[in-house]
Amino acid sequence: MGQEDQTRLERAQAIGLFRYMLIREAADPTLSRRQRGALVRELAAIPHTDPDGRSVRITRWTLDRWIHDWRVGGFDALVPSPRQSRPRTPPEVMELAASLKKENPSRSAAQIRRIIGAKLGWAPDERTIQRMIVREGLTALQAPLAPAVFGRFEADGPNELWTGHALHGPMVQGRKTYLFAFLDDHSRAVMGHRWGFAEDTVRLAAALRPAMAARGVPRYIYVDNGSAFVDSWLLRACAKLGVKLVHSTPGRPQGRGKIERFFRTVNSEFVVEIASGDGEPGRRIDSLLEMNRLFTAWTENVYHRRVHSETGAAPLARWMGDRPLAVPSPSDLAEAFRWSEHRTVSKTALVSPHGNRYQVDPQLVGQRVELVFDPFDLSFLRVRLQGQDMGTALPFQVSRHSHPKARPETPGEEPRTTTGIDYLGLIDTAHTAGLADKVNYAALGEPAPPAVDLTDPSGE
Incomplete structure (x- = not known):
């Protein structure tokens, strides 16, 4: 097989992911037939952007078939045959349609179809031409939309919605650090976190995988369009675990307000205590291991135990609630x-x-x-x-033992002694002393003595 076959196979995988992300909510087995029908009608009534960037509409019959296929065969059943995923309309015909539109912008898709039919004896569907016009930016100018109005939203319960984001942090070992974190929308509890030297998929997985192992699997994960959050591995992981991955609309960060507020707290209470250079006040961090350990201590002993100003409850206590956890094997x-x-x-x-x-x-x-x-x-x-x-x-x-993208964190320099009050060290000491009382999140469905969960969701 050549490059063309490889392209077909990759396109088939992208189509499968598109179909899964489209029907995942409607395929929820807890929905009644009436609720599912309403969701399917809503999906069929609005356009969607397919893997080629085209605006398409999916019929109710097609959506029902995809839901049935997913229930029977899982994600793999949504992936079409590579031969079926090949575009049916020859590119030269679409180029002719684009030229006709550019020649006379007043021509409609129906008119362009008639001209092509008269020229070639056949023509693609009118909606195919219209999708091409939209994709190529050949539509007529429209009046700007009125500013959107955003109300306050909060998930109904724990693990209903996690929001993930990345924070640019301080220098450690002479290198810039990044924090990946996932926040439960209902409780504001930190589900998983990881400090690293790169804003890539490996560091993202180091935060998300331990979070799911300890806290369970959410129904939705809401993220932005950063390179780490649109990587195919994340789509694959969510598809395998039955999580609907939702990306925010470019230029509309309003939905990430809660985690942005959490990051401001991180900067004002945690990062501020880290020395930024020689002679600066604060604790000097000499390794990422220490950075993650101290952050876990601050999260579990300070942030999780303090009453949140909006919810009126401590984040960890509100997250634990009464609902059983869906912890994957x-x-x-x-x-x-x-x-x-x-x-x-x-x-x-x-x-x-x-x-x-x-x-x-x-x-x-x-x-x-x-x-x-x-x-x-x-x-x-x-x-x-x-x-x-x-x-x-x-x-x-075998000459390479890890993937080129899987870059491990490099060891740092020798630790330096510091003087003065070590605020983060005090928190770390309290965290270490309380580890004897940790609880297993996976066993929350069974009766257990009162305890505070100090499990490290970062996997350190």
């Missing part, structure tokens, strides 16, 4: 957070991702297979063909 969590890539098996039954070579089943020669792996351990790869497990890829020649 370790195997499901590990599968969801693996990465995957596609490669064509050579004539010698080898695949070669990132300079490494692996032996696979000879029956797969010439096939385009999916390789599923841990980005930090390329010694073990699972092989799949059209969603079916085909065994393990045996290492044949």
